Amino acid sequence: MTVTSEVARPAAPATDGRNGRIRPRSSPWITTGKYVALFALVLFFLMPVYALVVTALKSPAEVSVTKMWDLPHTFSTASFQVVWPAIRTGLVNSVILAIPASVISAMLGAANGFVLSKWRFPGADFVFPLILFGMFIPYQSILIPLTRTMTSLGMVGGLDGLILTHVIYGLPITTLIFRSYFAGISDELIEASQVDGAGMLRTFFFVALPIAPPAFAVSIIWQFTSAWNDFLFGILLTSTNYNPVTVALNNIAGAQNVPFERAMASALLACLPTLLVYILLGRFFMRGLMAGALKG
């Protein structure tokens, strides 16, 4: 009698070879279909951007509604040269406005968020919704009290009043961002710092702030964009010399007879700084700055 022993080998699981994970297999047709659909949608959403860029680069003679999708025959920077003097002061004003408006607001939001989540005081649960409520107040509803207050403070005309307005108007959202961010941090980290002998301020500066860059990135991008794009407060609180870029843009694009290429060129110039802020700060979103604090 012979004994045959057979070892059953498990079939090798199908992996895609890249990360070793088993993936559901789908037909190549479905995959292709998905990508085609996604690509079509990308094109659709990029159409306005395409129109903006090509029109801005055309020479004035080339611009017409019927040929708006055509590529320019010759690349011309003529439109930029024409609009630049008109928009330059506005751009500078907006930079002077948006940087402090976002940085100061984020700093104050960080302090708020810290005491509302990690160094709680009696009544924190009452104060937080009150601050949050500020997010839902529309700009238009406070125009009259805002101008009156700013007038009596003597802050109408220049950029200081506008900066102050944006800092305050940004507080609810920055507070919310930092509160949520700090809430996700282990309490033990704060307690460790207390046991190590740090009080509230030193815990905030030495322990909480160093791990907060992702929240700063989100707050600053948000605040920078909203201060940059604001038109209403800008036109209300500043005199002509201190108008932000949105007002300058409106002066070009809002004229009776709109030269398309100029409107597009100035719009392109006006949106570049926000794009730059996204690119510079966006990478902080991805970075895990808490790595290694805990058991791991």
Place this chain on the structure above:
Amino acid sequence: MTITTKPSAGIRVEKVTKRYRNGVVAASDIDLEIKPGEFMVLVGPSGCGKSTLLRMIAGLEEVTSGSIRIGDTDVTNHLPQERDIAMVFQSYALYPRMTVAKNMAFGLRMRGTAKADRDRRVAEVADVLGLTHLLNRRPAALSGGQRQRVAMGRAIVRETKVFLMDEPLSNLDAKLRVSMRAQLSLLHKRLGVTTVYVTHDQIEAMTLGQRVAVLRDGLLQQADTPQNLFRNPVNLFVAAFIGSPSMNFVEAIVGRGVATFGGVTVPLPEGSALASADREVVLGIRPTGFGPATGDGVPSLSVVPEIVEDLGDERYVLFEVDAPRVDTEETRAALEARSADDALLIPDERARFTVRLPGDVPVTVGEPLKLAVNPDKLYFFDPDSGDAL
């Protein structure tokens, strides 16, 4: 190199109660005295108040009533930073944006120690803990065991009168935990700093603690040496909680100097307080309270092994006893089971015993086996109050 330490201080916890706003009482009327240089372990199932007690000693949690003294100072109303303590957290809580050296020096820096002094002390402690080559790394670049050592180092550097540790080993894998446990013991011997150590693991408690305080539902059950806890538990809960595998319990009747359960009669230990009693009791026998029957008149019981767990040197034999299972709040709490069903995979009304036998005693599942009971290793508890009799 050696680490210098300050003379250690004792801790006195007097009538400490912690009641949360929602009415939950996490600790009630706890009295505990920890001697200078002692290693005291607080142990109990989850939610027993051990961590709350530790956090109250640290100052991270307010005391509702009662007082806490460290050394000669009443620290009840002191902030954590005003108490001379260092703490190791369960999650280690290392500062993620600081290097190991900066993590360790942070407490000294906050207390205004001069930089040269800080560097010297960090270097000393890093040397002892084998962290010297890691001093410039961030916590993210360390393994779990290394992070644990940094957390320990951060506490040692401070040269405080008291160490507080909140389950510091619970995030390590089993092997590392055992070796860290031994190192922790050595470290305590070397430094001699008063240590309060919280764990839910009774083996950790027994091996580390010079004294162990067992808590349940915010009440201190018994604070004693590991030997005394094991030998003389004050109640059913402590008896069920301490020891692994845990003590076997069965409902029994005591009368005329003997205890009877499931058709087995065992004489009471000599000088037992129950000698003249006639009542129902809960009888407890440790797995080591049995031996192979030799047939020389020692009371024995005949059992049919259901499960045999062979560990090489010794065997755990599980069998059923023809007597009702003891299912009280105390035994359930010790098993951390919420209901009677939680504790059992297969619900059964009858008691099941675990017995430890030497590895050379032949045991086969299903084959009847005669076991001797050691009358000196019996424990008796009141079925209602759970107190030891």
